[in-house]
Amino acid sequence: MKVVDLLIEARWIVPVDPAGVVLENHAVVVDNGRILAVLPQDEAASRFSAKSHKRLEQHVLIPGLVNLHTHAAMSLLRGLADDLPLKEWLQHHIWPAEAEHVSEQFVYDGTLLACAEMLRGGITCFNDMYFFPGAAADAALASGMRAAIGLITVDFPSSYATDADDYLAKGLAIRDQRLEQPLLSFCLAPHAPYTVSDAGFAKVLTLAEQIELPIHLHLHETGQEIEESVQRFGVRPIERIRRLGLLSPALIAVHGVHLEAHEIDLLAQHGCSLAHCPSSNLKLASGIAPISELVAKGINIGLGTDGAASNNRLDLFQEMRLAALLAKQQSGRADALNAHQVLHMATLAGARALGLEAQIGSITPGKAADLCAVALDDLVLAPCYEPVSHLTYAVGREHVSAVWVAGRIRVEDGQLIESNETGLIKLALLWQNKIRP
Numbered sequence: 001m002k003v004v005d006l007l008i009e010a011r012w013i014v015p016v017d018p019a020g021v022v023l024e025n026h027a028v029v030v031d032n033g034r035i036l037a038v039l040p041q042d043e044a045a046s047r048f049s050a051k052s053h054k055r056l057e058q059h060v061l062i063p064g065l066v067n068l069h070t071h072a073a074m075s076l077l078r079g080l081a082d083d084l085p086l087k088e089w090l091q092h093h094i095w096p097a098e099a100e101h102v103s104e105q106f107v108y109d110g111t112l113l114a115c116a117e118m119l120r121g122g123i124t125c126f127n128d129m130y131f132f133p134g135a136a137a138d139a140a141l142a143s144g145m146r147a148a149i150g151l152i153t154v155d156f157p158s159s160y161a162t163d164a165d166d167y168l169a170k171g172l173a174i175r176d177q178r179l180e181q182p183l184l185s186f187c188l189a190p191h192a193p194y195t196v197s198d199a200g201f202a203k204v205l206t207l208a209e210q211i212e213l214p215i216h217l218h219l220h221e222t223g224q225e226i227e228e229s230v231q232r233f234g235v236r237p238i239e240r241i242r243r244l245g246l247l248s249p250a251l252i253a254v255h256g257v258h259l260e261a262h263e264i265d266l267l268a269q270h271g272c273s274l275a276h277c278p279s280s281n282l283k284l285a286s287g288i289a290p291i292s293e294l295v296a297k298g299i300n301i302g303l304g305t306d307g308a309a310s311n312n313r314l315d316l317f318q319e320m321r322l323a324a325l326l327a328k329q330q331s332g333r334a335d336a337l338n339a340h341q342v343l344h345m346a347t348l349a350g351a352r353a354l355g356l357e358a359q360i361g362s363i364t365p366g367k368a369a370d371l372c373a374v375a376l377d378d379l380v381l382a383p384c385y386e387p388v389s390h391l392t393y394a395v396g397r398e399h400v401s402a403v404w405v406a407g408r409i410r411v412e413d414g415q416l417i418e419s420n421e422t423g424l425i426k427l428a429l430l431w432q433n434k435i436r437p
């Protein structure tokens with residue numbers, strides 16, 4: 001019998017790959033942080049002796065969720081400026097607050113708080129875009145969470161950096177210092193077409209090609225963004241980005257709310273990914289992304305929460321439900337996006353966009369053991385005919401009972417391990433008193 005680190009037996013396992021499969025009474029064998037095997041429980045018992053054993057009698061085990069777009073540290077700005085459209089929200093509220101308060105400590109503390117919220121909700125990996133990305137990376141590592149850290153660029157100075165060259169040089173140094181961290185990966189993260197010049201994009205593209213990183217960019221979020229681009233550059237943002245050479249499989253276009261048919265074709269032809277953030281798009285009244293049309297063209301779509309100042313939750317179960325419901329409403333077809341497709345978006349599609357498809361996103365031997373157990377023995381989830389249906393339409397993040405990142409348990413019985421929740425609330429209160437004394 002082979003001795004292994006961990007054996008997880010679950011009532012249901014949804015590996016996500018192969019698509020549409022639900023395994024009953026199977027086990028996941030974990031060793032050295034990786035998935036060694038997925039097999040029937042009786043076979044697992046005869047082949048493996050585990051140092052640690054978890055029995056999930058009434059649970060469904062899924063891959064850890066991948067949050068494809070966030071600004072984690074903005075958890076400290078949650079609820080600061082509600083009920084506003086994007087431009088007014090950013091220019092008159094968020095950017096002034098960031099100019100006054102964002103520091104390395106703000107980003108570390110805010111990201112720590114966000115990681116706690118995300119882990120408790122079954123998210124094991126997040127794709128971040130924010131100032132002081134080194135502090136975000138360190139907070140993710142301190143939380144034992146996987147993160148794709150955005151090396152940001154904007155054309156305005158901040159407390160973090162002065163201009164495009166400075167942003168990129170600082171980002172590269174942050175990456176160089178953390179290259180050996182197995183839980184970290186990196187993206188180039190130019191903020192948006194309206195805050196990055198052609199020269200800034202050219203620099204981003206050169207770097208992304210040299211060091212083979214994805215490019216994480218807000219794109220076509222509002223109608224106003226598009227109108228202003230036409231006035232300023234004579235073309236819509238996607239066309240400008242195309243001319244600059246940024247449309248490629250490396251691009252993670254965030255939002256894509258306003259897309260014409262030929263622009264959807266362009267994204268498909270170039271193999272771009274899209275980060276769909278339905279709550280943020282609804283709250284800022286930006287619109288609803290044409291998801292069923294994007295799906296029909298085979299575009300890789302992951303789900304994001306965006307920051308907590310525009311959502312105001314970092315809750316991918318809510319984004320899953322919303323994504324499914326909005327796609328149905330928008331297309332007029334009840335089968336527009338089914339529960340399996342939505343779970344795929346929240347896991348493997350996000351991993352693929354980040355270039356992490358070989359490492360995470362499905363319960364597959366050889367991949368990292370990033371796993372999420374959801375307890376279905378709650379009256380609000382009874383009866384349960386189909387666990388994947390429940391994951392999209394009925395489950396809330398409060399039903400997450402256990403979470404592992406690279407085989408290490410981070411949440412047990414719905415509670416964070418090695419994390420002081422009371423301390424985090426106190427930390428948030430300290431910032432609240434600073435920001436709104």
Ligand SMILES: CSC[C@H]1O[C@@H](n2cnc3c(O)ncnc32)[C@H](O)[C@@H]1O
Pocket residue numbers: 071086090094095098129130131152153154191192218221280306307310
């Ligand atoms: C350069 S750091 C990231 C920058 O993005 C801002 N931001 C947060 N949410 C959004 C959004 O929905 N659209 C555009 N920009 C957003 C954040 O406040 C930071 O300044």
Ligand SMILES: [Zn+2]
Pocket residue numbers: 069070071218254306307
């Ligand atoms: Zn955003």
